[in-house]
Amino acid sequence: MKDLISTKDLLKDDFKALIAQAKHFKELNLSEAKHEDKLAGKSVIQAFFENSTRTRMSFELSAKRLGCDSTSLSPAISSAAKGESLLDTIKNLEAMQNDFFVIRHQKSGAAKFVAERSKAHVINAGDGCNEHPTQALLDLFTMSEHFGSGDAIAGFESISGKKISIIGDIFHSRVARSNIYALQTLGAQITLFGPPQCMRYAEVFGSKRAKNIKEALNDADAVIMLRIQLERSEDEVPLPNEYAKYFGLNASNIEFLPPHALVLHPGPVNRGVEMSSEVMDSRSLVLEQTQNGVAMRMAVFSMLAQS
Incomplete structure (x- = not known):
């Protein structure tokens, strides 16, 4: 599976595997170490075009505890505020050799739109009235x-x-x-x-x-x-x-x-x-x-x- 866009795309075995992994990582998070750098060298860009506290910080901590480089895009001070399209924004960020995009957008279907046009893994962090x-x-x-x-x-x-x-x-x-x-x-x-x-x-x-x-x-x-x-x-x-x-x-x-x-x-x-x-x-x-x-x-x- 390249992306996580919808829970409709997951089978029972997928849910079970994620539960098992989450159980492991919760135990890790409750320890003093908190880090397991199994994704060291990977990079994550969080592109949140809507306000968020829990979800954005949760993804950032998750990425860092796995050893990823994590960077947040602030649309209000990015070229998106100058009129750059979502696709052009993503393509330029992808050119920086990014591995994951975590996307929250006010438009339903935005995460799927990006996933179909990007080689990076895309995670839907909430798209309009569609899914989370x-x-x-x-x-x-x-x-x-x-x-x-x-x-x-x-x-x-x-x-x-x-x-x-x-x-x-x-x-x-x-x-x-x-x-x-x-x-x-x-x-x-x-x-x-x-x-x-x-x-x-x-x-x-x-x-x-x-x-x-x-x-x-x-x-x-x-x-x-x-x-x-x-x-x-x-x-x-x-x-x-x-x-x-x-x-x-x-x-x-x-x-x-x-x-x-x-x-x-x-x-x-x-x-x-x-x-x-x-x-x-x-x-x-x-x-x-x-x-x-x-x-x-x-x-x-x-x-x-x-x-």
Whole structure:
């Protein structure tokens, strides 16, 4: 596999191999060494045309811990701000003998566009409303660890049949798409719920759609809360107070969620909107997801380099 553009491109064995690698790299990251220079001499350029904290820093740490040279492109001060096309920008950077491009772009399909025209490995770090595959992979790793009581491989094998609810702005969410495709491949039962205007065309996923948050939470083994996509919507999302009341996870509706159920969120979290502070600080796995993101992205770099 040359690139990672979509979770639709991965088979069950691919997911399992990535989980196993991520488990190894997490153990490494928890040690004092933190480095395994198996990709020494390789170079990574992070081309983020959208704002990011967790994903960008996670990829940078991942690359450096594998021994790569990692450089970030700042579009606001690059020739892209002068009108240079995405393809010309990438081709010029590729001429510097770069091995990996990590691309986040506001246009859906941008990562695939670059991958088809570049000899370097391309990793999709989020393209418009399309996909964010490494977020889904780290979510999968996090769930596997908990489902397996610390044994990620055993937990991974148990995902088939698990009930996973995804709640929020399904229509605009690249995290939702990547998670849906991955979980469907692995045989999970998915339930979707969100504001009606954010559930447009949700039937294309072939997943159950809940009528209210109680139905979405009942019997769930895990729930993935999504960030409100205000930057991609045009007054389509309810106001924060209204959203929190009907679609957020809080002290008044957390009782509908089974005690064993996991609570995930890709971040950044709008406290008091998608999740109350009480739920976020006592029940959610947000910080664990962030930690697992570094290990999983190391696994992705390693897998692509070996192909």
